[in-house]
Amino acid sequence: MGALGHVTPQTQRFDAPLPLRSGAQLPGYELVYETYGTLNAARSNAVLVCHALNASHHVAGTYAGQDKSEGWWDNLVGPGKPLDTDKFFVIGINNLGSCFGSTGPMHMHPATGRPWGADFPVVTVEDWVDAQARLLDVLGIDRLAAVLGGSLGGMQALSWTLRHGQRVGECVAVATAPNLSAQNIAFNEVARRAIITDPDFHGGHFYAHGVVPQRGLRVARMIGHITYLSDDSMEEKFGRQMRAAELGYSTQDIEFQIESYLRYQGDKFSTYFDANTYLLITRALDYFDPAAAFGGDLSAAFAAARGKRFTVVSFTTDWRFSPARSREIVKALVDNRIDVSYAEIAAPHGHDAFLLEDPRYHGVLRATFDRIARQVQR
Amino acid sequence: MGALGHVTPQTQRFDAPLPLRSGAQLPGYELVYETYGTLNAARSNAVLVCHALNASHHVAGTYAGQDKSEGWWDNLVGPGKPLDTDKFFVIGINNLGSCFGSTGPMHMHPATGRPWGADFPVVTVEDWVDAQARLLDVLGIDRLAAVLGGSLGGMQALSWTLRHGQRVGECVAVATAPNLSAQNIAFNEVARRAIITDPDFHGGHFYAHGVVPQRGLRVARMIGHITYLSDDSMEEKFGRQMRAAELGYSTQDIEFQIESYLRYQGDKFSTYFDANTYLLITRALDYFDPAAAFGGDLSAAFAAARGKRFTVVSFTTDWRFSPARSREIVKALVDNRIDVSYAEIAAPHGHDAFLLEDPRYHGVLRATFDRIARQVQR
Numbered sequence: 074m075g076a077l078g079h080v081t082p083q084t085q086r087f088d089a090p091l092p093l094r095s096g097a098q099l100p101g102y103e104l105v106y107e108t109y110g111t112l113n114a115a116r117s118n119a120v121l122v123c124h125a126l127n128a129s130h131h132v133a134g135t136y137a138g139q140d141k142s143e144g145w146w147d148n149l150v151g152p153g154k155p156l157d158t159d160k161f162f163v164i165g166i167n168n169l170g171s172c173f174g175s176t177g178p179m180h181m182h183p184a185t186g187r188p189w190g191a192d193f194p195v196v197t198v199e200d201w202v203d204a205q206a207r208l209l210d211v212l213g214i215d216r217l218a219a220v221l222g223g224s225l226g227g228m229q230a231l232s233w234t235l236r237h238g239q240r241v242g243e244c245v246a247v248a249t250a251p252n253l254s255a256q257n258i259a260f261n262e263v264a265r266r267a268i269i270t271d272p273d274f275h276g277g278h279f280y281a282h283g284v285v286p287q288r289g290l291r292v293a294r295m296i297g298h299i300t301y302l303s304d305d306s307m308e309e310k311f312g313r314q315m316r317a318a319e320l321g322y323s324t325q326d327i328e329f330q331i332e333s334y335l336r337y338q339g340d341k342f343s344t345y346f347d348a349n350t351y352l353l354i355t356r357a358l359d360y361f362d363p364a365a366a367f368g369g370d371l372s373a374a375f376a377a378a379r380g381k382r383f384t385v386v387s388f389t390t391d392w393r394f395s396p397a398r399s400r401e402i403v404k405a406l407v408d409n410r411i412d413v414s415y416a417e418i419a420a421p422h423g424h425d426a427f428l429l430e431d432p433r434y435h436g437v438l439r440a441t442f443d444r445i446a447r448q449v450q451r
Numbered sequence: 452m453g454a455l456g457h458v459t460p461q462t463q464r465f466d467a468p469l470p471l472r473s474g475a476q477l478p479g480y481e482l483v484y485e486t487y488g489t490l491n492a493a494r495s496n497a498v499l500v501c502h503a504l505n506a507s508h509h510v511a512g513t514y515a516g517q518d519k520s521e522g523w524w525d526n527l528v529g530p531g532k533p534l535d536t537d538k539f540f541v542i543g544i545n546n547l548g549s550c551f552g553s554t555g556p557m558h559m560h561p562a563t564g565r566p567w568g569a570d571f572p573v574v575t576v577e578d579w580v581d582a583q584a585r586l587l588d589v590l591g592i593d594r595l596a597a598v599l600g601g602s603l604g605g606m607q608a609l610s611w612t613l614r615h616g617q618r619v620g621e622c623v624a625v626a627t628a629p630n631l632s633a634q635n636i637a638f639n640e641v642a643r644r645a646i647i648t649d650p651d652f653h654g655g656h657f658y659a660h661g662v663v664p665q666r667g668l669r670v671a672r673m674i675g676h677i678t679y680l681s682d683d684s685m686e687e688k689f690g691r692q693m694r695a696a697e698l699g700y701s702t703q704d705i706e707f708q709i710e711s712y713l714r715y716q717g718d719k720f721s722t723y724f725d726a727n728t729y730l731l732i733t734r735a736l737d738y739f740d741p742a743a744a745f746g747g748d749l750s751a752a753f754a755a756a757r758g759k760r761f762t763v764v765s766f767t768t769d770w771r772f773s774p775a776r777s778r779e780i781v782k783a784l785v786d787n788r789i790d791v792s793y794a795e796i797a798a799p800h801g802h803d804a805f806l807l808e809d810p811r812y813h814g815v816l817r818a819t820f821d822r823i824a825r826q827v828q829r
Contacts, residue, residue, distance in 0.1 A: 191702070195702060252691060255682075255690055255709045256686070258710065260677060262707075263670060265703075266669065266673065291648070292644055295641040296641055296674065307632070307633040307637065310633070313631070324647075324730035325569070325730070328734075331637050332640045353702060356701075356702045360698065365691075
């Protein structure tokens with residue numbers, strides 16, 4: 074496998090407002106994106122990779138002059154890798170509302186000249202997908218060979234087949250769910266409350282105060298991290314390992330390595346992630362529920378996806394989006410006689426497994442994309 | 452089953468300092484306790500009930516003039532109930548460091564005349580058990596017919612058999628664990644960070660500022676609540692039920708009923724629970740690990756409990772202290788040829804099941820205490 078080498082993000086401006094699911098409109102906006110590989114003459118080898126909470130358009134490759142700037146799915150996407158950029162033209166798009174480049178709460182509200190902050194319109198998975206479709210228009214791509222995503226990215230991949238099915242050949246949905254459970258929403262809500270009740274949040278307009286609600290972001294990230302890891306992998310990695318040889322008998326100092334790890338993750342996150350973005354993205358997760366418009370009948374919802382082909386992958390120890398949630402998707406597809414391959418990967422790493430390089434998991438995706446590559450019109 | 456009727460808490464003062472596991476000493480202190488039923492002539496029918504995080508000495512009965520003041524385990528303890536106060540003399544003791552009466556961070560530090568606050572010494576399960584034993588001395592009870600506890604209370608019940616084994620006939624440990632897992636510690640740590648980083652915490656000396664770190668307490672309680680309920684019971688009780696007929700598309704307002712429930716629980720808790728107590732109690736949970744002194748060998752630890760009899764109960768959907776954790780205890784007991792009954796109750800309610808009135812669960816406890824009652828010397 075060769076390296077993808079240096080990549081460069083690009084920015085596309087859209088002047089037409091984007092109608093949102095909430096009824097609001099987002100006025101002119103920008104999307105930041107990256108592409109890897111070459112679009113073939115038939116413009117038929119494009120694969121869109123959708124990102125999850127803490128990721129961006131920077132899916133693969135590195136930035137010039139920046140060591141360790143590999144994209145978040147660099148182990149999967151590149152020359153000779155499972156999603157092979159020698160065969161596919163791969164696109165990563167930063168979602169609206171993000172803090173990594175596309176228009177979001179940190180950008181200027183055109184009407185006020187101040188940052189959007191908490192006034193940034195609430196965006197949904199469907200809104201993201203519609204915005205992505207507009208970028209494909211600009212790139213001259215009528216149809217995606219496939220759309221791929223993990224976790225929240227998987228929800229976008231599913232949504233593509235329901236909203237723009239004629240523009241998608243296949244959907245690869247990894248470690249995802251047809252909607253959030255009450256427990257999933259509960260964890261999101263605790264994280265949001267931690268942010269919103271941080272006095273430095275200032276109702277979402279903290280930029281003007283020169284502060285950042287870091288306390289809330291830290292707690293939010295710590296909660297998130299617990300749900301990304303499996304109980305087992307946390308036990309194996311940290312267990313009850315102490316930081317020092319003897320207990321210090323302190324409620325405030327670090328005693329156990331797991332505490333040190335979580336604090337480090339929380340501190341790091343709070344220095345670069347935007348609080349308003351965190352709220353928006355967790356809400357997009359909460360709201361995603363394609364079955365809702367069909368009285369909760371997921372099979373009825375997926376009738377719109379007939380004719381596509383699906384690959385669904387879950388991980389045994391993922392308790393955030395458990396295999397049972399993926400099986401709900403598979404059942405709804407089978408109910409519609411839709412062609413679906415399902416792989417339940419025995420992996421110890423919990424939800425985070427979708428980002429890791431498990432040979433069986435990557436084998437499934439390699440086989441899937443090799444098959445798609447053979448079908449792509451040159 | 453009759454009602455226990457009105458009960459009255461009592462207070463016992465101790466002037467001798469209590470040596471703590473940390474090496475510190477707690478100077479003179481008070482324990483608040485309640486008793487139900489009558490101590491028999493042989494003083495042989497006493498049962499100690501140990502409490503968990505958000506509970507107290509008020510195990511059963513009601514307070515005069517206070518409707519709905521039932522004790523936290525009133526469904527289990529009373530005349531004709533599984534732990535029958537017509538047969539047993541039941542004792543509930545509020546643990547040191549609590550905010551419900553016994554000496555704790557809200558009380559005056561004798562050396563400074565100000566509240567202890569964050570300077571209250573760190574107490575452990577072992578310290579609590581030692582303090583409880585001193586109260587039994589005062590009550591003239593040499594030996595308990597049984598010690599019973601759920602969750603953190605179960606840890607105290609186990610600890611009794613290891614520290615004061617000669618004073619315990621039987622141990623009934625419900626929904627507990629031989630120590631916290633990395634994930635358990637992680638949840639505690641997030642809750643503690645939420646409290647400690649609340650600007651109103653003031654390093655634990657908020658009393659002097661006339662404020663309470665309510666934001667942190669709210670978040671801590673919300674996290675706790677998620678871990679007390681099973682995924683399934685949360686799904687059944689709340690699912691994706693919305694608060695209004697239509698989504699409001701807001702990151703800050705309540706959209707789903709589960710959010711409303713969690714906020715209510717958090718708000719309520721933050722008005723009555725002490726932040727320093729929360730830190731102390733979660734640390735006592737973190738530290739409990741009887742196997743640690745035996746190189747992690749739990750069977751070696753329980754050699755000290757030979758000759759006792761144990762009843763261990765777990766609940767299938769408890770993911771805080773799963774059945775697997777109870778089975779670790781059972782294995783350690785069996786390794787020592789200690790007599791143990793183990794019941795794994797199929798209950799949907801998660802960790803909270805230990806407080807609920809499940810007929811199979813209560814049946815097990817009733818049978819256990821009926822057997823103990825027959826063995827008690829009159």
